[in-house]
Amino acid sequence: MTENNPVRINKYLSICGVTSRRGAEKLIEQQRVTINDHTAKVGELIDSTKDKVLVDGTEVKPADTHVYVVLNKPSRVMTTLHDPFKRRTVRQLLKRLNARVYPIGRLDYDTEGVLLMTNDGELAYRLTHPKFQVPRLYEAKVKGKFMERDSARIAAGIKLEDGARGHARVRILRHDEKSSTIRLVLTEGRKREVKQLCKLVGHPVVTLTRLEFGGITCRGIESGHWRELTIAEVNNLKGLVGLGK
Structure with missing residues (x-):
């Protein structure tokens, strides 16, 4: 065995660029993953030098080269590789990319902007x-006149649907009696956190755009288009999470 063995099947699928670790759990629960002809279980250990892993009947192996992409995600596109309801997915926007990558985190169906994608499981994690x-x-x-007191409430933290406390730094760009435009900086990616925070202070979100993720922007990229990250951008992301160059 190598120093990376044994490895949990969830992590192995992420290393192979199939999906995130959380996404891997869903694939396993759906019984779409097999190890040496038996159906995989969540958290099962494998020896990647010996065991044969298949997803939907196709063998998967670690990627020879890591690929890093930033996509300017449009609204009304699913942040997933497959959608059972046949809605448009981000995978369909990457047809010219000769590598299998998956999203780092999620953007809601109606949210647009920066979406990072990769087959580097450890960095994504x-x-x-x-x-x-x-x-x-x-x-x-957002709806209504967003005030500094609303910013202060969000900065202090508000209890979310899952019981955790969500918070963000908020800057008001402009507002009137009917609507406001604000910018928020979050350091965690809980489900629909921005929408929850704004709704809880009385200002439901009308439109939402992610402008940056870890300093990466989609400036200069048309909606629905993508580009590969530069070496410097990849190294900066790795530096943020202690991976080095």
Whole structure:
């Protein structure tokens, strides 16, 4: 065995660029993963030098080369590789990319902007782990006149649907009686956190755009288009989460 063996099947699928570790759990629960002809179980250990792993009947192996992409995700596109309801997915926007990558975190169906994608499982895992506090910058148009007291409430922390406390740094760009435009910086990626925070202070989100993730922007990229990250950008992301160059 190598120093990376044994390895949990969830992590192995992430290393292979199939999906995130969380996504791997879903594949396993759906009984779409087999190890040496038996159905895999969540958390099962494998020896990657000996065991044969298949997803939907196709063998998967670690990627020879890591690929890192930033996509300017449009609204009304699913942040997933497959959708049972046949809605448009981010995978369909990457047809010219000759590598299998998966999203780092999620953007809601109606949210647009920066979406990082990769087949580097360890980097993806760390960038989304709360421990590393990787910043995400959002711009939201919300209903009503957003006030400094609302910013203070969000900065102090508000209890979310899952019982955790969500918080963000907020800057008001402009507002009137009907609507406001604000920017928020979050360092965790809980489900619909921006929308929950704004709704809980009385200002439901109308539109939401992610402007940055870990300092990466989609400036100059048309909606629905993508580019590969530069070496410097990849190294900066790795530096944020203690991976080095």
